[in-house]
Amino acid sequence: MRKISIEYILYFFQIVFIGVFFIILLSYNLNLSAQDFLSREMFSKNVKGIQLSNLGLNSENSTELNLSSITSDNDFMLYKYISGDYDEIIRGIYGTADVFGFTNYISEGRFFDSGDYENKTPTAVIGSNMLSKTIEENGKYYFGYSQELFEVIGIFKQTESDLDNCVYLNLAHLIDKDSISGLYYADALNENTVSYVLSAVEEMIPQNFEYYLVDYESINEYGLDSMSNTLYTFAVLAALIHLLLTTVFFIVRNEYTVAVQKLCGMTKKSMFIKYGRNMLILICMSFITIALSIKLFTYFLSDFFSMEQLVYGHFIILGVVLFIMGSLITAFTVFLSEKVNISSTLKGR
């Protein structure tokens, strides 16, 4: 049986180390997940916001936004931000229609309809996880906000998304009762409608209010802190440099073999094929080990290695990176082999 060179064993561990921590870096820093309506926190990519602030508190109560006066050719949704946390999203909602098909996610009851908005009823539609935060009275569920109980008229089904932690309150009722100050988001199927709705809102803003337009900022901050990022980056870089050093040592240790091979007429190309083949086998074995290690990490160390954004795309990138790295190492090996002086090596100088 042929003895495996110590450098190849070292290569294997170095590549696995680089691969594991490179894929952790990738998964936390490169989001390749498909962004649908639910993963965008129940907004489309057209969403835009407007922040309203009252300059003179005295006239606050006499002001209201007349939502029904916003007429647009296309349907739209208007939301008021109340709270946004990773485990609790509370928003006021108003829509000329169910533009984004919230009804499709309802498991019990119904979604808001035009009657709820017109009658300004204190109603709510909640995510499945929010049921525990409601009050049950006479067989009905209520969500409390602003010293008032909002009747739960619908419950969303479990979707394993932010929708599960969401509470939508009837915005028509909120605006009628509360201050109009706050952050509003307009959303529709096209950008023009959103711009039109925001312009309409701007026109309705009383003089004692100031406002500015804002982009939506996701509540889901997913990523590593800068210290962990630094740790993995430098660990991977260090291992990469060690990989190069291993190549230098590999050639030094095998310089007699290389010299003999060259003497026997081994060309640069055949050397590339020989070392390249070994490297390819090594990369394949390392790739499998990396994938298994990641599985083990996510199974045993799930709190830290949850890597929710890890998708096959990351493994494809890793594969490409490993292949390029293997090719470069092979090229470096051939380059160093070329430098071996047949005469002085065989003479032992």
Add this chain to the structure above:
Amino acid sequence: MKSIIFEEIKYFIFNRTRVAILLIIAFSFSFIALNITLTDLIYAYKEQNAAEESYGDKTFYKITFFGEDEVINRLSSDEYKENIKNLYDSLKQCSLFDYSCTFADSMLFYSADDVSYSSDDFPLYKKECLLGYEEGEADFYESENVLTLKAIYVSPNFENENHVTLSTGRWFATEDFTVSRPDNIVLPVLLGSTYKDLYQIGDEIENAHPATSKGVTLSVIGFLNENSYFYDNNNEKIILNRYMIIPNYDINYDYVLSDGSYESFFSDSYNVFNKLINARIICSDENADAASKMFYKMINENKLYELSLIDETSGMQQYLNGLKDQTVSCGIIAVFMILLGVVMFCFQVYYNIRKNRKRYGIYIISGITLKQLFILMIANALTIFILSDMLLIILYFWLNNGMIFDFGTNDYTIAVLFMIEVVLTVFMAFFGLFKLKKMNLCTLLRENE
């Protein structure tokens, strides 16, 4: 010997430049990774200890709220005062749990009535007692006519804290937690050890504003021992040396004025933040569910729906589990980095000896002692480490901005890194000697392998 060492180093740097550069970079990067790993380990250890010390075997809930400015404004308005007071009173009286409303906040000293009040009238204080002093914000609080010192507002159970001890004076009495009249209010104050040489028991400090617009007089009743500490409502360790400690008092006078509005001291004192937000509900594990249910029953009765409970202990457990996983991941990196370092050093020594076998052969023939060879090896390793450390320092000042890169250096990690370098240096020297001893000088000098 010196010239041989010098020649060795010169040869390593100028004749084996490629290997030298790669080794230096590799070890610099490894040390950065090791340094962060050690920082993480130390941090995780401290957090674990803090959690064990702070929570013990009890369940801690923290009161919080959802919403932002609009909700805060609403909850802070007079419309909610009565509900807040009712909820606060109910929470304190509930037998299912202990209610602890101890928090750090500022203590302002100024006189709204006296326009001539200036820094000359400020009470005695030391600069380090200024709020924000550690964060470099103290200058902001050093106004000409307002002084802002660090203070802690405490619940009656504060004296049960294990690490808070009195050096002189007395603890707060039950009656100290009640303000019975709206005018000429005198509140007892315990002072941290920093104040010891400024005040005596019985001294009075005028024009204090404990988050109220109305001024009160503080009466010194005692001093804490140096380095007394407790874990606050954010589970942060607060060393009390520079703090004033006053009771988080209740009001039992008639606070409703003839026009139906609230008396200002009551209104300021029964702020949702002073009495509810961030307060802790502490109970035994068996009572945890019942305590939570009772809390929600109380907030429903008082229509304070925006308030909710955070389960601090299970939250902390989850956080610690995350830290544990991170520690394991860091540990894997640390072990791998050290192992890789050792292996690469062995390679480097082997490579060095192999490349310069004749030179070493001649050294040995010429009568170099084992000790001198050992020094030569040490010099070689030290060169790599010193240059790696230099590169590390350059990278630290160049990249360590906390935004993209954070090297997380602290005093302990530097000491441990230094120890690792020493151990590796000695190991490398011994390994070099071992390899040299295994060489056959006769065949080596005959140029045959």
